[in-house]
Amino acid sequence: MNIKLLCIGKTDKQELQDLTEVYVKRLQFYTKFEMEIIPDLKKVKNLDENQQKTKEGELILSKVQNSDFVVLLDENGKQLSSVAFSEYLQKRMNTGLKQLVFVIGGPYGFSDEVYKRADSKLSLSKMTFSHQMVRLFITEQIYRGFTILKNEPYHHQ
Template sequence: MTIKLLAIGKTDNKQLQALIEDYQKRLGFYIKFDFEIIPDLKKVKNLSEDQQKQKEGELILAKLNPTDVLILLDENGKQYDSVGFSEYLQKHMNSGVKQVVFVIGGPYGFSDEVYNKANGKISLSKMTFSHQMIRLFMIEQLYRAFTILKNEPYHHR
């Protein structure tokens, strides 16, 4: 199985980017992981929130394969603790899915088309975090999940 993380817009913070790269490298020891950035839209001042979501949604959907399991990071999604999230990933791996795609949307969320295509939604917290920070948190939680599944000491129960 491959895990892909899609995110809208690049990370400008070099320290944050270094941490993301560190966890990406660690995660690569456990599973094939792909982190893909969808470039920010240009000339968004002329677009309504709905138009922006629509255009971002088209870019997201264009990155998917027909067999992908699409999971949105969404404030209204299901929340897991780290052990529960590791079990969630294990279920996907056991199901024979080729690729699970997690998506971090743009500032206004997702278009209806993306919501309709999604196989699930998860929330990392009831708090709001920047789109830049969520990338790091998500990759770290993926790494943590695999250390839990392998009974490695990174996660203390």
């Protein structure tokens, strides 16, 4: 199973990019993982919140295949422990899924069209994090999930 992380906009903090890259590299031992950055929209001052979500949604949907299992990282999504998340990953792999796509939206969230396309919604916390931090957190959790599945000593209970 391939895993893709789709993100809106670039990370402007080199430290966060470097930390995220640590887990991206580690994940290569377990699965094919790619992070795809959708460039920030231009001229957003002329767009209201819904117009911006709609335009970002069109870009997100253009990067998703019909056969992909799409998971939105959304504040209203289901919260899982790290162990439960590893089981979530295993369940997706057991179905013979070709590609699992995690999506981090823009500053205002997702358009209705993206919500309709989603197969699942997960929340990393009830707290709000910057989109750049969410990239690091989900990448680390995917890595942690694979180490749990392989009974490796990274995760402690």
